[in-house]
Amino acid sequence: MGLRKAGGNWVDGDSFFDRDAEIEALLERVEDGTHTLLTAQRRMGKTSLVRELLRRLEGRGEFASVFVDLEDATTAADAVVEIAAASRRIRSAWSRTKHWITQSSDVAMDRIQELGVNEVRVKLRAGVDAGNWRARGDAVFTSLAESEKPVVLAIDELPILVNRLLKGHDYLMTPERRRDADLFLSWLRRNAQAHRGRIRMIVSGSVGLEPILEQAELSAHANIFAPFDLMPWDEEIAIRCLGELADSYGIQLPEDVRRKMCRQLRCCVPHHVQQFFDKLHEHLRRAGRLSASLDDVSRVYSEEMLGVRGQVYLEHYQRRLRLVLGDEGYGVALDLLTEAASSDGVLTNRSILRYRDYVSSLPDRPIVLLRDVLHVLEHDGYLTRKDDGYRFVSGLVEDWWRARHSHGFVPFDSRLQ
Structure with a gap:
């Protein structure tokens, strides 16, 4: 089978x-x-x-x-x-x-x-x-x-x-x-x-x-x-998985198509790889075709993976953050992730320091520690360390977050005045 x-x-x-x-x-x-x-x-x-x-x-x-x-x-x-x-x-x-x-x-x-x-x-x-x-x-x-x-x-x-x-x-x-x-x-x-x-x-x-x-x-x-x-699949394993799925369902996914799918995701989380295949398969079925193109990949990613129906699959990322951090900590995490999504996927050390100063100036500042929120975001795979701060691990989660939350917590200067 x-x-x-x-x-x-x-x-x-x-x-x-x-x-x-x-x-x-x-x-x-x-x-x-x-x-x-x-x-x-x-x-x-x-x-x-x-x-x-x-x-x-x-x-x-x-x-x-x-x-x-x-x-x-x-x-x-x-x-x-x-x-x-x-x-x-x-x-x-x-x-x-x-x-x-x-x-x-x-x-x-x-x-x-x-x-x-x-x-x-x-x-x-x-x-x-x-x-x-x-x-x-x-x-x-x-x-x-x-x-x-x-x-x-x-x-x-x-x-x-x-x-x-x-x-x-x-x-x-x-x-x-x-x-x-x-x-x-x-x-x-x-x-x-x-x-x-x-x-x-x-x-x-x-x-x-x-x-x-x-x-x-x-x-x-x-x-x-x-x-x-447990690490993500590397690109070659994900490409092989997509190839075996295509063979099982009688469709053609050339290697350049499969590679583009993986690079669109950036981080080959097994569930995301399979979800991408499922949506591409349904797209081809509706179009009455058995072969996918690079344009099909782009369209399915933007319209299906990041569309309203696709976003339902990703809302658990928000729910789990709220579950672990509570409303107060989740608000901080939301700010940090939205800033990263609004800045080409990067949360710089400078932004973190300025956000800390901003939060410290609030009369009802959060009790939750900023370092604890960052630890959760890093440990649970939302962000990974970079030389100048953090960046999103998953391209899909980054693009979804950007589509869902379009504005970061900058500009800081207006808040600090």
């Missing part, structure tokens, strides 16, 4: 393209018992990489695997429930979980197998609260460690949960919230260390964990994880 479009979901198996070197590196870490923090900018394919890794590990028969998504979790108790529910396929964990359910609900032991995943979550949640989540969580980790095979525990969106624990719905970091986050991370760290020989953890998320921990001065909790940076 050949390579197929990925859409907005994670992919594995025949739809998983390239990344063999990354898979091998992660397999080696798993075999060594290393806990890993997988980092990358948005849409790089972290979830797909982890899912494919777990699929291959299951195929080898040497490890059991558990994949947990914490995107909807808001408390430490929620996290314990999600880990317990996702561990249902591990016999030792499920045996202990069934007793947990019968103790906290009216479900008989012989009826538990009939419960769906969501029902299991509800029943588990009834038995965990702020007073016992650590004991319940310890029991879950112990049961995983008792599995016949070593367990690879992949936890997606852990940074999102930690950020919620620290800042709540109003994005204010209080001593109580910092204490709650510290307790949760200490618990996770303790279990990761206690069961290192039997459980390997892989932590990932759509935002960076390190900047969030640094804001709260909790960076020590990340020391148990060895960072693993």
